[in-house]
Amino acid sequence: MYTQGLLHGKDEDRxxxxxxxxxxxxQERIDAEEKIEPNDWMPEAYRxxxxxxxxxxxxSEIVGMLPEGNWITRAPSLRRKAALLAKVQxxxxxxxxLYAAAETLGVSREELVEQLLAGKAxxxxxxxxxxxxxxxxxxxxxxxDGAAIMNQIPLCRCSYGPYARAMIRICKEExxxxxxxxxxxxxxxxGTPEQKAMAQxxxxxxxxxxxxxxxxxxxxxxxxxxSLRWKIKRFSNDELRQKFVDATVPQGHFLGxxxxxxxxxFDHATSHWHFGAxxxxxxxxxxxxxxxxxxxxxxxxxxxxxxxxxxxxxxxAYGEKRRLxxxxx
Amino acid sequence: xxxxxxxxxxVFIRARNGLAHKHVGSVHAADAAMALxxxxxxxxxxxxxxxxxxxxxxxxxxxxxxxxxxxxxxxASKIYRHPTFYRVPEDVGNM
Numbered sequence: 001m002y003t004q005g006l007l008h009g010k011d012e013d014r015x016x017x018x019x020x021x022x023x024x025x026x027q028e029r030i031d032a033e034e035k036i037e038p039n040d041w042m043p044e045a046y047r048x049x050x051x052x053x054x055x056x057x058x059x060s061e062i063v064g065m066l067p068e069g070n071w072i073t074r075a076p077s078l079r080r081k082a083a084l085l086a087k088v089q090x091x092x093x094x095x096x097x098l099y100a101a102a103e104t105l106g107v108s109r110e111e112l113v114e115q116l117l118a119g120k121a122x123x124x125x126x127x128x129x130x131x132x133x134x135x136x137x138x139x140x141x142x143x144x145d146g147a148a149i150m151n152q153i154p155l156c157r158c159s160y161g162p163y164a165r166a167m168i169r170i171c172k173e174e175x176x177x178x179x180x181x182x183x184x185x186x187x188x189x190x191g192t193p194e195q196k197a198m199a200q201x202x203x204x205x206x207x208x209x210x211x212x213x214x215x216x217x218x219x220x221x222x223x224x225x226x227s228l229r230w231k232i233k234r235f236s237n238d239e240l241r242q243k244f245v246d247a248t249v250p251q252g253h254f255l256g257x258x259x260x261x262x263x264x265x266f267d268h269a270t271s272h273w274h275f276g277a278x279x280x281x282x283x284x285x286x287x288x289x290x291x292x293x294x295x296x297x298x299x300x301x302x303x304x305x306x307x308x309x310x311x312x313x314x315x316x317a318y319g320e321k322r323r324l325x326x327x328x329x
Numbered sequence: 330x331x332x333x334x335x336x337x338x339x340v341f342i343r344a345r346n347g348l349a350h351k352h353v354g355s356v357h358a359a360d361a362a363m364a365l366x367x368x369x370x371x372x373x374x375x376x377x378x379x380x381x382x383x384x385x386x387x388x389x390x391x392x393x394x395x396x397x398x399x400x401x402x403x404x405a406s407k408i409y410r411h412p413t414f415y416r417v418p419e420d421v422g423n424m
Binding site for chain 1: 332333334335336337354355356357358359360363370371374375391393394395
């Protein structure tokens with residue numbers, strides 16, 4: 001079904017020149033808003049772009065479990081703990097839907113995980129920042145999941161069927177994440193002055209990295225044009241970033257918090273919030289592996305993968321034993 | 330690649346009593362029992378279902394998209410298979 005890209009025909013239609021008529025026919029289907037399905041013909045660059053995007057997205061969900069997992073044992077109440085556990089479990093689930101969507105393009109989950117652990121694959125730069133206080137869990141839900149939703153809602157209409165379907169499920173679930181984060185922020189902001197200061201400190205640290213989540217500015221982005229033409233993406237990085245700022249600034253003001261951007265002001269002419277310049281050097285530096293937590297994240301992922309190896313091996317051996325026993329009976 | 334690939338399963342869920350099972354996605358698992366467990370954890374965290382089927386992905390035979398026209402196009406010309414093809418005078422009432 002979805003997965004037959006993985007089971008057979010992996011190299012069918014691959015390599016060699018791509019006939020112009022096939023490319024034109026493909027673009028016609030895209031323009032007509034038809035969904036492309038796993039076994040349909042697609043240009044090699046379309047397949048590669050999707051594998052890169054979907055796998056980066058999957059890796060981000062999995063690595064994203066780490067900064068939040070950090071606070072599960074120290075959540076301030078049972079209610080918060082149960083919600084955080086459910087949220088982190090969701091992120092694991094999102095990783096699985098996405099790896100499954102990537103597999104329909106003919107690459108296995110094992111290969112993708114190996115690329116991540118070998119440091120060859122990217123994941124969202126945001127997860128390389130530390131969660132220093134409980135308020136960071138609120139800020140992540142509100143800002144990081146808020147930015148993710150902004151990015152992901154248009155992906156529900158992505159031209160590639162399995163990715164679009166995975167995104168529909170994910171968006172439904174993310175909305176709980178954002179609301180639980182905002183509720184944590186609201187509770188802190190309505191609490192003691194110390195609690196409100198925690199919320200402010202979290203906003204100060206997470207605001208700019210959240211804006212960077214949308215990726216380089218349109219003038220710098222390497223992948224935007226083609227992705228838009230193929231309807232993999234529907235909006236450019238800068239468009240989505242602006243939408244996020246417009247939606248989020250009033251929410252921050254409702255909390256009574258100040259944004260760490262002296263240039264932030266409402267532009268009546270454009271009806272948008274104008275924001276200051278993003279420090280792209282910081283972004284590139286974090287992507288290059290030099291963020292505050294890059295090494296720790298990868299060390300933890302590798303350790304978890306290695307420590308789980310015996311479980312995977314035992315499960316496969318047991319499954320094999322049962323299959324042989326059943327076959328013998 | 331050092332890892333042995335985990336077998337792949339397709340997951341079908343019955344959302345409500347009276348509905349058919351519907352394909353929702355896939356999971357990797359070593360055997361059918363673990364595939365059911367994983368499907369439960371991954372696809373039914375919010376009351377999405379009352380029943381789950383898991384099927385080894387390799388056991389599914391699918392039609393070839395390249396043969397889509399040959400398979401399905403002939404039905405397009407057979408409009409007499411639809412009730413609206415037939416005219417019934419209004420006086421006869423609903424039929």
